[in-house]
């Protein structure tokens with residue numbers, strides 16, 4: 037018997053970053069929006085824990101115990117005294133580039149899939165707590181939709197979304213290390229008074245109304261300057277998408293993926309075509325939001 041879970045990618049429509057905390061993490065007001073690009077994670081009983089991956093970016097996915105899907109299975113097995121003997125297969129469609137929470141998505145999906153396979157009876161609160169131990173973005177991958185994350189991003193409150201938003205993602209060559217981007221943020225803000233991060237009421241209102249033009253005016257990412265400082269070529273990608281008619285452009289999370297909000301599906305296709313032709317990115321993807329969180333697929 038196998039269990040398959042489908043799990044979405046995310047974009048951060050607001051990423052407000054506070055000063056570094058004593059534990060090294062940064063306080064955040066992080067507004068996550070799930071987007072309709074999905075990985076599918078299948079778990080099957082096996083002789084020992086093993087991870088495989090398929091898809092165009094499969095070669096870039098680690099298959100050892102650093103993979104969040106393996107760590108999720110181990111964490112749940114340990115908690116319930118179960119032998120973690122499962123084959124985890126990741127059918128990967130979320131770009132492996134950084135900024136779209138692909139690794140976090142696989143962690144949340146493997147956790148939900150193992151939970152269903154082993155019938156642990158864990159409730160959502162407990163699964164969210166295990167997700168938070170795995171990484172700051174993992175709880176949101178389980179929840180999906182849209183949510184405000186505070187703390188280091190793991191303490192979630194769902195946010196209402198009143199319409200469909202159209203996105204284009206430009207996938208960059210190579211990655212950017214998340215700790216390095218936060219480190220660059222610290223360097224760039226050293227000696228300044230970093231304000232307490234807070235969610236933007238205007239942005240939450242734009243999401244609630246499904247108003248793409250208002251959302252475009254309120255998108256923000258405090259890590260963008262740090263990502264651009266480490267990867268100056270991303271400025272050219274942002275410019276190419278804006279010139280092609282995107283309502284707004286920003287770095288997604290800690291990057292290097294860049295996100296472009298479009299007025300409608302036709303405009304999204306035009307922006308994607310122009311970005312592909314611009315030579316400023318490796319590939320492009322079009323997707324809509326919001327999208328549901330990790331979901332067990334019924335055969």
Ligand code: C5P
Nearest residue numbers: 060061062064171172188189214215218
């Ligand atoms: O929680 P996660 O493992 O995804 O975090 C990866 C790294 O990103 C952390 O080790 C830390 O350097 C940085 N980070 C941070 N503040 C956050 C979330 C992540 O500094 N709120």
